[in-house]
Amino acid sequence: GESVxxxxxxxxxxxxxxxxxxxxxxxxASDYFxxxxxxxxxxxxxxxDIRSNMDKRQGQRVTVLLNKTVKHLSLQIAATQxxxxxxxxxxxxxxxxxxxxxxxTRLQVFP
Amino acid sequence: xxxxxxxxxxxxxxxxxxxRLRCSPMKGHSHVxxxxxxxxxxxxxxxxxxxxxxxxxxxxxxxxxxxEFPKEGPSILRIQQVVRGDSAAYFCAxxxxxxxxxxxxxxxxxxVL
Numbered sequence: 001g002e003s004v005x006x007x008x009x010x011x012x013x014x015x016x017x018x019x020x021x022x023x024x025x026x027x028x029a030s031d032y033f034x035x036x037x038x039x040x041x042x043x044x045x046x047x048x049d050i051r052s053n054m055d056k057r058q059g060q061r062v063t064v065l066l067n068k069t070v071k072h073l074s075l076q077i078a079a080t081q082x083x084x085x086x087x088x089x090x091x092x093x094x095x096x097x098x099x100x101x102x103x104x105t106r107l108q109v110f111p
Numbered sequence: 112x113x114x115x116x117x118x119x120x121x122x123x124x125x126x127x128x129x130x131r132l133r134c135s136p137m138k139g140h141s142h143v144x145x146x147x148x149x150x151x152x153x154x155x156x157x158x159x160x161x162x163x164x165x166x167x168x169x170x171x172x173x174x175x176x177x178x179e180f181p182k183e184g185p186s187i188l189r190i191q192q193v194v195r196g197d198s199a200a201y202f203c204a205x206x207x208x209x210x211x212x213x214x215x216x217x218x219x220x221x222x223v224l
Binding site for chain 2: 008032034036042043044045046049089093097098099100101102103104
């Protein structure tokens with residue numbers, strides 16, 4: 001089923017540290033997963049994606065890990081910067097259909 | 112290459128009025144999706160359209176809401192007789208044919224007084 005809205009969990013990190021944001025997805029048939037970053041007053045911005053036939057994918061300063069056994073997804077941000085402060089959502093997809101979003105995590109970066 | 116465009120960015124309506132939200136997909140994208148977001152929540156799927164066809168409207172309320180994506184022009188999400196509970200941010204996303212990655216517009220923030 002779809003996630004239910006809750007007060008957003010918050011992750012606070014110091015500038016320069018690494019951040020790890022976690023997400024549990026719901027549909028074992030999902031074959032595509034995306035991480036989005038949403039800044040206040042803006043639309044979700046694509047960060048990185050991964051298909052179900054992969055366990056890990058790296059981008060610039062970001063890495064996504066997929067554990068299909070426990071239906072868990074994580075986003076790692078290296079050397080976190082103030083500009084990384086935002087709400088991060090994972091989303092799952094099966095085929096070219098609707099995205100199902102997680103509840104989101106607010107990342108706060110302090111100097 | 113322009114991204115997904117939505118207008119208006121902000122819309123204020125009184126209860127009972129109609130709201131029309133427009134979305135122009137990215138160039139080359141023929142799939143359009145509409146999502147609704149309440150404060151402090153994730154986006155919730157509403158409807159998925161291709162040109163002149165509604166593919167999946169499982170997330171649309173049964174009454175007062177409709178969507179279209181005509182052969183020419185933007186996709187329109189229409190809310191008739193708005194109520195305060197319709198106040199939310201409405202996001203449009205688009206993807207190319209056969210593509211799974213959805214790219215989002217800046218959203219329309221609807222406030223119903």
